[in-house]
Amino acid sequence: MIEATGLTKHYGRTVAVDDLSFTVAPGRVTGFLGPNGAGKSTTMRMVLGLDRPTRGRVTVKGQDYRSLRHPLRVVGALLDAKWVHPNRSARAHLRWLARSNGIPAARVDEVLGAVGLGEVADRRAGTFSLGMSQRLGIAGALLGDPEVLMFDEPVNGLDPEGILWIRQFMHRLAAEGRTVFVSSHLLSEMSQTAQDLVVIGRGRLIAQTSTERFIREAAEDTVRVRSPQADRLRALLDGRARAVDDAADGALVVHGVEAAAIGELAASNDITLHELSPQLGSLEQAFMQLTKESVEYHAAE
């Protein structure tokens, strides 16, 4: 469990995090979303005691990070996959981390196996691809078998296979009862990875809810229609639909009329339909809708 209460961070006159309160529950993957500069990394650094809050506090399992005797055993984090010394092997790097936290060396091979790096354990970390570096970072986070895990943009720059691996790995960690808190810009990826969301903009909380509810409440459902008589259909829909947009492939995207009603309207006017498909709102739409103000504010600065 991670708990932030009134968490605030000022850098000079910049308010990076502003009176932020949220909780991250165990047994679930919680996504941490926000536009660029929203304060996600700053918040994560405060959870790890790398930055001091100007006001408020954040605790991990009820304790300040700085008061933990063996922090790696309570919370594991991947903030920057490239901070490993390039001349050290993966195994040497993890042994060094383990030693500094009183973790038995035998655990190193366990975590290397868990992330699929067993066979390259003795290769210099500097030769690793980004995907391998991310896996090594995750191995480091797992060393102390912590209950709480935090990942800052773990899938940035990864290929689809790497992204899928990370998604499945996070689900597994949550299924083991751990608290998994993960920030990302990749919204469609996040909608498949996270069960819960903490959404921030300009350092403030915008929403804390389940991913499913966030999309349902903030994004609008639409209907895609393709017809060889699209112009006639559009004329009939004008006045009934809230809006009718054009998709790039020539389909109409209808807002505010159910698919069944569009089908009946077409049938009673002898209009042929080649496609009639309800589109569920996406996390992208919901996110854009809810963070619009904070992005506009930034653009105007």
Ligand SMILES: Nc1ncnc2c1ncn2[C@@H]1O[C@H](COP(=O)(O)OP(=O)(O)OP(=O)(O)O)[C@@H](O)[C@H]1O
């Ligand atoms: N060490 C620092 N000194 C001064 N300002 C900082 C510092 N770290 C962050 N900021 C500012 O605080 C705000 C929040 O930054 P932060 O990196 O936490 O956002 P973010 O949501 O992680 O952004 P991104 O998604 O772009 O990584 C930004 O305006 C940033 O410029």
